[in-house]
Amino acid sequence: MLTLYHAAPSRSSRIITLIDEMGIGDKITVKHVTIPRQDGSGQRDPSNPHPEGKVPCLDHDGTLISETGAVMLYLLDMFPTDLAPKIGEADRGAFLTWMYWYGSVMEPVLIHTYIGADYPALMATFRDHAAVIARIHAALEKGPWLLGDRYSAADLLVHSPYVWFAQMMPDDPLIVDWVARCAARPANQRTKALDAA
Secondary structure, eight states: OEEEEEOSSSTTHHHHHHHHHHTOGGGEEEEEOOOOOTTSOOOOOTTOOSTTSOSOEEEETTEEEESHHHHHHHHHHHSOOTTSOOTTSTTHHHHHHHHHHIIIIIHHHHHHHHHTOOOHHHHHHHOOHHHHHHHHHHHHTTSSBTTBSOOOHHHHHHHHHHHHTGGGOOSOHHHHHHHHHHHTSHHHHHHHHHHHO
8 A cells, every 4th residue: 555645745745746747646544644844833644654854755555765866756656657667768877877867965055055055065065056957957958848758757857946936046047948848737736726625
């Protein structure tokens, strides 16, 4: 049995969108939980098994998977779709790179930039927002999506912070258009409506 612990709206909203995109809503039970919010509202939900009380958290028969990229990869491997290249396909390496780069580089850079943290060690380790923008721009120059002509879960994940933190949106028409196309996908729109409700 697969149970997703979700708090609306939050990082787990991306998993709700992925489930919708994959058409596997009937295979996963979604349990709504509360989480502590940055504005001081909310609280840790004792029913949420995530070690830090965060979301997303996927429980597969007692095995816990947390962190957005890991949950996405787990579901994509369990229920293969065209949203992820399969092992052995040419784009698999690029796909995995985007999925890990998001959590290891992009999100930390965006947070450091947003709060104004400007330390040489941070820049040397994670780079800066200009480097993030340059990397995304270079990929989008080759095709409308990060993997070229193919929309993938990497697009779903990597575009998402620019929707959440619109003030971080770069002044780059290629990226602005890509974010708008990702956000306009029906699954994203349905998640947005569910979260609002």
